Amino acid sequence: MGKYDDSEFQGKVAVITGAGGGLGRSHALEYAKRGAKVVVNDLGGSVDGTGAGDAADAVVDEIKAMGGEAIANKASVSDRAGAKSIIDDCMNAFGRIDILVNNAGILRDRSFKKMSLDEWDIVLNVHLNGTAYVTHAAWPIMNEQKYGRIVLTSSGSGIYGNFGQANYGAAKMGMLGLMNVLALEGARNNIRTNVLAPGAATRMISTMPGRDIDPNDPPPESSPSLVSPAVLFMTSENAPNAAVINASGGKYSRAQMYVNKPINLGVGTEFEDLQAEAETLMDLGTAKPRETGRQS
Numbered sequence: 001m002g003k004y005d006d007s008e009f010q011g012k013v014a015v016i017t018g019a020g021g022g023l024g025r026s027h028a029l030e031y032a033k034r035g036a037k038v039v040v041n042d043l044g045g046s047v048d049g050t051g052a053g054d055a056a057d058a059v060v061d062e063i064k065a066m067g068g069e070a071i072a073n074k075a076s077v078s079d080r081a082g083a084k085s086i087i088d089d090c091m092n093a094f095g096r097i098d099i100l101v102n103n104a105g106i107l108r109d110r111s112f113k114k115m116s117l118d119e120w121d122i123v124l125n126v127h128l129n130g131t132a133y134v135t136h137a138a139w140p141i142m143n144e145q146k147y148g149r150i151v152l153t154s155s156g157s158g159i160y161g162n163f164g165q166a167n168y169g170a171a172k173m174g175m176l177g178l179m180n181v182l183a184l185e186g187a188r189n190n191i192r193t194n195v196l197a198p199g200a201a202t203r204m205i206s207t208m209p210g211r212d213i214d215p216n217d218p219p220p221e222s223s224p225s226l227v228s229p230a231v232l233f234m235t236s237e238n239a240p241n242a243a244v245i246n247a248s249g250g251k252y253s254r255a256q257m258y259v260n261k262p263i264n265l266g267v268g269t270e271f272e273d274l275q276a277e278a279e280t281l282m283d284l285g286t287a288k289p290r291e292t293g294r295q296s
Helices: 024-031 055-065 080-094 117-145 168-190 228-234 272-277 279-281
Strands: 013-016 037-041 068-071 098-101 148-153 193-197 245-249 253-254
Touching: 013 117, 013 272, 024 055, 024 098, 024 228, 037 055, 037 080, 037 148, 055 068, 055 080, 068 080, 080 117, 080 228, 098 117, 117 148, 117 168, 148 168, 148 228, 193 272, 245 272, 272 279
Parallel strands: 013 037, 013 098, 037 068, 098 148, 148 193, 193 245
Antiparallel strands: 245 253
């Protein structure tokens, strides 16, 4: 670990959900390389959320083999008690939590016309509710410490849309709303919350139609390791707050909501008045970034 002896993550405690493979595993290893103590959470199930396994143990073994400290947790983030156990295990083992990376996820892809409400519910329960459950368990601890760094994992499917992923897209767009509020509420206690929109060759991505990739042997430009630098950036001492960072193939950018100049039609406005101004309303030529609300 000599290269990273002076890393700012030395001695920090990081919890990563869904860290038994893919992006989560990459994040866990990168923190461990830099001297962080890591809680590796993973149910060990399949991409659709069924089953269980020992993926978390395997990553813990990797970390220990490189001389790092880590523990495994195999709870489901979609279970409230399980989500709380992740943070409880962290506190029992390491006494604090500095970093939380919400990465766990599943897929149940189907066009909205054919999607069952059970398929809708299970995806939102893992992605959105699971993120909220784990974060809710860590939140009071971070507030008491007056320090915390949180990453919520979104997706281009949530920000921009992707056919056949109404459940996944809705859950992933929900991350932006949750981030905006947590960034405001946590700012006074030095808790910063950001969103990651990653792109990499993972087991989950390999199940999507038209994605001919081997997650066990990804091409260099699709390696999950190229996403992890963005996660470390968003959880560093000088991390931004309420930023959405795209990371894929060694390319990094920030996404931002824009709002154009309002058309003031007055209190007597009717449909016909607005319809007459449709071209102006839809024109984004005057649009400017819409920052997160006032922080206190």
